[in-house]
Amino acid sequence: MNRIVAIPALVSLLVLTGCTGAGGNPPGTGGTPTSAVKTPSEAATEDDTVVADEPLPVGLCGQAPAPLSDQRVYQGSKETDCGQARDALTAFGRGEDSVDESGHGTLVDGWSCVFPMDNEIVDYAITLSCEKGGQRFVLRPRSVAVPAGYAVLPWDYEGTATGAAGIYFTTESRKHHCSFTETELGCDNFNFPDDLPPVRYMGQPQQPTAIVLEPQGSPRFEVYGDPTFTQYSDSGEWGADTRVLGYGEVLWVRGIGCTTDPDRGVVCTNGQHGFEISSKRYAIN
Structure with a gap:
């Protein structure tokens, strides 16, 4: 299976919530407040309704559109446009080249997408990875909570x-x-x-x-x-x-x-x- 090359990105800091400092300043000191960075499970309710003044964690685009609403969309780089990612997901199944099968890929609205192998889905919790130019996004099950940040492969x-x-x-x-x-x-x-x-x-x-x-x-x-x-x-x-x-x-x-x-x-x-x-x-x- 062809692999997508990961794209480096310099982004906001990830704060390890709940750590007790030892041998130095505690987490959050002099940087992003610990309370400002939340896991997806903390930032969203069961139906992913988010309070307007409480933004999504860095790297999270939110819930995927139907029929993939049991998944969440994550940015793979700072340049990834969440709206374009959602549009691509909405377009799945329209073309004859769409093959939703482990180890295969497809092209959707200019995005080159890969469906990981079954063992990779289990180990890495990535059900889909799509790339276009300098953008990349991945899908993960809503049941999986990952730290804030941009997802690499x-x-x-x-x-x-x-x-x-x-x-x-x-x-x-x-x-x-x-x-x-x-x-x-x-x-x-x-x-x-x-x-x-x-x-x-x-x-x-x-x-x-x-x-x-x-x-x-x-x-x-x-x-x-x-x-x-x-x-x-x-x-x-x-x-x-x-x-x-x-x-x-x-x-x-x-x-x-x-x-x-x-x-x-x-x-x-x-x-x-x-x-x-x-x-x-x-x-x-």
């Missing part, structure tokens, strides 16, 4: 090195390298704060080398002998071939959503819990 972040398995990303500063495995999300320590809580390793308290978050539960710090969540390239370098997750872009995989921020570093949440960690500070919940 997880399959664009699949490991490229020989033997690499998982979804890998790094920050624009390349100080942090992370990956999604089948069971968790982890980020290796290439420039973590010095005041992280120590972790016992081989009988001794050690500076953590990684932070780990599972689809449920609070994050935890770990110690590993070698980088565990960083892609080792065929050229022999750690993270050299890893794709950058741009500031304000959201990568959602198996119940965990991550974004990056110039001040917060990596910000990840599983809905109830999460963390943000940079080279200067961290917060966990």
Whole structure:
């Protein structure tokens, strides 16, 4: 199946709601107020009626038109026009080239659309991805809550090195390298704060080398002998071939959503819990 290339975007900050600060300023200090950024489930009622003075979260266009009203429309870039996305969705089924089938695609009003494979729908909660010029939008089930931000395509972040398995990303500063495995999300320590809580390793308290978050539960710090969540390239370098997750872009995989921020570093949440960690500070919940 042909893949759509993800489009980098610099966008509004994602605030990790509910995190308790540690080792630095608490989330929201000096930036966007925590209460100003809401998940889709917080911003909309069951019928997606939104109060006029309470805008939708960044990246969310709202409910898809019928007969796709059980889905929500998300921007894949700041340039994506929500009205044009809705028009394209309304046009589905009009042409003979429309094939609503896993692994296939179609052209609708100039949009090149892809229906992900069944396993990708399960893992990434994307039921449709459409691109036209510098615009992209995706559909996700209404039952899935994702952080505010612009949706990237997880399959664009699949490991490229020989033997690499998982979804890998790094920050624009390349100080942090992370990956999604089948069971968790982890980020290796290439420039973590010095005041992280120590972790016992081989009988001794050690500076953590990684932070780990599972689809449920609070994050935890770990110690590993070698980088565990960083892609080792065929050229022999750690993270050299890893794709950058741009500031304000959201990568959602198996119940965990991550974004990056110039001040917060990596910000990840599983809905109830999460963390943000940079080279200067961290917060966990």
